[in-house]
Every structure is written in structure tokens, then in C-alpha cells.
Amino acid sequence: MTGYASASAGTGPDTGENTESTAVRAGTVTVELRSVNSRFLDLTLRLPDELRALEPGLREQLTQAFKRGKIELRLHGERADTEVRPPAAEQLARLGMLQSAVLAALPQSAPMSVQEALAWCRSTAPAPVLDEATTEAARLCVVRLREARAREGERLVAILMERVEALRALAAQAAPLVPQVVERQRQRFLERWNEALAAAGASQGVPAEALAERAMSEAAAFAIRIDVAEELGRLQSHLDEIARLLRQGGELGKRLDFLIQELHREANTLGSKSAALELTRISVEMKVAIEQMREQVQNIE
Template sequence: MIFSMTGYAIAIQETPHGSFTLEIRSVNNRYLDVQFRLPDDFRKQEPAMRELLATQLSRGKVECRLNFSPSTQAESDQQLDNALLEKLLLLQRTIKTHHPAAPSLTVAEILKWPGMLGNDHSPIEESGEIGIALLQTALEDLKAARIREGDKLKAILLERLNQIRQLLIAASPRIPTLIAAFEEKLRTRLEEILGTQEDERIHQEISLFAGKIDVDEELSRLQAHLDEVERILNKGGSVGKRLDFMMQELHREANTIGSKSVDLEISRISMELKVIIEQMREQVQNIE
């Protein structure tokens, strides 16, 4: 299988305290780059979550976001501890007596004070290893999405390989035709200028011309590279970096063919090759 680096998944878990939602999305990247957005009470689970993610993915920029929405019932059950509030305010007045410039507690700070709402434990903290469980579920969906996208990329790349092969078939007969046309033109010119045809000189000139425009070696290497790309695609796995290297090799050969061209059709074929290879390279950037 071919794995895309692009994907999205979401996992939701309902608890008596509220709803936990974990979203994970990934895009292409040269290496594995993981970013977490977690509630403070989940920070202690981050190392384990990061390790789990690293065992499942090898490349991509991955963002993992966990949100908690308290249930209406949980919020209504919260009761303000009036005794603790009075004690806290008394301590504040005492401090201000000695330090008048000290800032006063805000309402948000008072409500977050341990035990102020009758529970010293965060509902998130009481939920144990739910972050790990949600991540495992989301990762399975993410991998499935990346496989589906990878199948599409593979089909696109195989189609591009066939297009390149068709161009190579069109290019192969052009060189002998060009050499034959050059020989005929040379014989005619010599006949016009010298009144005779010097076979030895014609042979030398044809050899030089053929050496300059001969792209058989480049065409052969291109065909070998195409076979290797197809083999890599069929093998599957984490092949993105290998395919990226092969795109460079394909482009190098296509560029050489263009530089040797003395024929408009060969020049056109070279340009078409480079366009298709660039399209392939863009797709390959999304493969793990």
C-alpha cells in the first residue's frame, strides 16, 4: 500500500463529566513533525501520546487537538464553597493591609481555586488515560484515510508513467529519420557545390551529427527509471523519499534530451516529459 501524508480523523468520547473530542490532521512534510494542543490536565499524557503516534506514522506534519466540553448536568452540579470563599477573601484583606498595592483576585481566579466548586479534582484528570484511547481510535481512522488517498496517488502516478512511455515510443523513431534527412541534405549540398558526392566526408559529417543528436542512451535510462518507479509503487510502504529521488533522475534525462534536440518534435516531447514529471513530483510530495 501507498500512504499519503494528508489525512483527517476525529474521535469522540462521552463521559458523565462531559464530551472529549480528539481531532488529528496531517499534511505533507519532509520529516515527522508533531504538534499537540491539549488541556493542561492532559499534559502528563503527552509523552505517551507522542510515542504512540511516532510508532504509527513516519512522515508528515501532524496536529493533534483535544478538547473537553463539560456536560450541562456537571456544570449545574457545581456548588460554590461559601466557607472557603469567606476564608479566601479574609486572607486577601489581610494581605492588602500589609501590602495595599497587591492586586485583588479576579472572579476567574477565585472560581479556579482548588475546592472552590466543591471538587478538588478536575473532571479531565479523573478521566484517566482517555487521551491515549481516543488517539488510538483516531489514528486507525487517519491511517485508513491516508491509505485511501495513497491509492488515488498511486493510480495518478501509474497513469503518468504510461503517458511518458507513449512519448518515448513517439521519440524513438525520430532520430534515424533525422539522420537520414541530414544525409540526404548533405549529399545534395555537396553535389551542388563540388559537383560530386564524397562518401568519406559524408560519413564523417553524419557520424558527428548522429553523436550530437543521439538520445538512445537517455531514452533507455528513462525507460529503466520508469520501470523502477513502477516497481517502487507496487512494492508500497514508506516510499516517498525514494520516489522523490527518482523524479530528479527522470527530470535530468528529459532535460538532456531537450538540450540535444535539433528537431521541433523532439523539443516538444522533451517539454511534455518535463511537464508530466513535474506533475508527478508534486504528487510524490504527498507520499509518506
């Protein structure tokens, strides 16, 4: 299913705890997740080099949370360089020693300004550890993406239920036509059989009762071949199972894939055995509705 979610988490400069206040963050991680339709789970992770070691853990999080879909994770980590913090005494002492050494060797050099001293202290400060923040941001992002996909899933279920009801209506239209078509084709077969016998003079030496019995046997066999009542019964059974799965919820995408294939098979058989224009039209409309269901089912996890 399609969806998008993002989440951020940060580490505080003193406690290292996650916090949502940007004013006290020493580092911030933002995780973005994008999901598009796919029959299988396809993961793509785009991480900065300094956080590449977290890829196995992030993949495990996504694999546990999702079963289908092409999912892309983007991770951005940054330090809060805009935060003004007083440099540590050790940093200033070391900086003073370095400046004295430089001025002793290069007397013409200008002393370091306050701004340059602060920039040097920030650049030499240890980078914040963002592992825990990354894990927390990924967890929040996964929860939000699952919620987004669940909302889309509810819409897809409503669409699929509409298609199920449309197929039920088409099957209800076809059911009373089946005996009529069978009887009409049987009468037509007998008429053509009798015409063929009369034209060939087949009554020579062959009892009329035997010819009539053979004609009825052939007509019955033909009627069985064009009877689609069994296909309509199986189609109704598949529709009942699809409706039950949709109401039940859970991970049902692959089971629905199989049932859609079975629906398509029954609709194809209905069209191939159809001996009347009305049943052919119903078969075509069924195939259209089933194909629409197939496209939507690929979006369901």
C-alpha cells in the same frame, strides 16, 4: 498526504474505565488530527495546560505511525459537569460544619441553598484522571487518520500510474524518430561540410578521399552527440521501477522522489540534444507530466 480524523474517549465515574456512553462519563477527551502535505514529518501539538505532561507520549505515537506530512494534533478535555450525582456524605458533613461556622460569625448571613450546596460539592470533587482516555482517543484518531490517508494514497497511485502510461506513450512516439533525426542531421552536416570545402577551395593539395573520410568522421561524431536512444532507454527503466514501487506499496515516497528527479534529468537531456521539432515537443510534454508527478509524489508517504 492530507487527511482529517477525530476520536473521543471518556472515564467512568466509578470504574475509571473508558466508555463511549456520554451519560456516565466523568470526563471526556477529544483528539483531532489534521494532516497536510510535507516532504518530512512536522508535528504540532496543541494541548490544554492540565494535559501538557502527555505531550512526549503523544509525539511518540505520531512518530511511530507516520513518516511524512505536517500533522497537527488538537486535544480537548472536559469534565461532565452536566451530570447530576448525589454528593458524598463526607462532603455534606464538611459543608455543614463550614456553614455553622459562617453563621456563628455572621448571624445575618442567609443559609446555603440546595443548588449552591450541589455546586460546591461538584467544584470540590477530584478532577477525573484523563491520561488513559487521552491515550485511547489518540490511538483511535491515529488509526482513522491512517485509514483516511490510505484512501487518498490509493487515489494518488491511480493518478501516478496514469502519468507513467502517458510518459510511456511519449517515449514510444520518440523512439522511431531517433534514427530518422540522426540520419537527416548527418546528411545535412555532410552537405554543409562539402559546401564549406568548395567555398574555401580546400581541395588544394588534400586528397578527396581524406576529405571524405574526415567529413564522415565528423558526421558520425555529431550523430552520436544528438542521439537520444540511451536517454529513452533509461527513462523507460525509471518508469518500470516507478510502476513496480506503486504496485508494491509501503513507504516509498523518498524513493519516488529520487526516481522523479532522474526522469526530469532524462527529459532535460532529451530536450537539449533534440535536433528536431518533433522531439522538442515530446520533451516539453514529458516535462509537464513529470512535474505533475513530482507534485503528487510529495503527498505519498
